[in-house]
Amino acid sequence: MGKSLMIVDDSATMRKIIMRTVRMSGLEFDRTEEAGNGVEALEKLKGGVVDIILCDINMPEMCGTDLVKRVRQIPDCNGTKIIMVSTESSQELIDSVIADGANGFICKPFTPEKFQEKLSPFMN
Numbered sequence: 001m002g003k004s005l006m007i008v009d010d011s012a013t014m015r016k017i018i019m020r021t022v023r024m025s026g027l028e029f030d031r032t033e034e035a036g037n038g039v040e041a042l043e044k045l046k047g048g049v050v051d052i053i054l055c056d057i058n059m060p061e062m063c064g065t066d067l068v069k070r071v072r073q074i075p076d077c078n079g080t081k082i083i084m085v086s087t088e089s090s091q092e093l094i095d096s097v098i099a100d101g102a103n104g105f106i107c108k109p110f111t112p113e114k115f116q117e118k119l120s121p122f123m124n
């Protein structure tokens with residue numbers, strides 16, 4: 001069955017770049033969604049869960065680290081994989097967001113190869 005993807009980033013330009021990079025990586029999704037912050041993402045998840053969320057950290061309204069905690073409280077999203085995509089890359093931050101329930105971390109700037117490496121384990 002085809003996979004679904006949600007890209008959460010407060011920059012519309014960055015969402016486009018991420019989408020293009022995902023396509024360049026060769027990964028294919030049946031359905032893609034976009035959200036500008038955590039609040040929007042939660043609202044869209046109510047309308048239908050997704051398989052993979054690519055999630056920025058610094059965003060207004062609700063940041064990515066708070067979104068991870070909230071998504072992990074939604075039973076329907078038990079199987080949803082959350083990969084953080086951020087310029088912030090301290091090991092402390094990575095460890096804490098993984099402990100909160102994120103499944104991976106991609107540092108900006110990124111490459112199609114990096115998306116392939118981090119997402120393909122979740123495409124089966």
Ligand SMILES: [Mg+2]
Nearest residue numbers: 010056058059
């Ligand atoms: Mg941001």
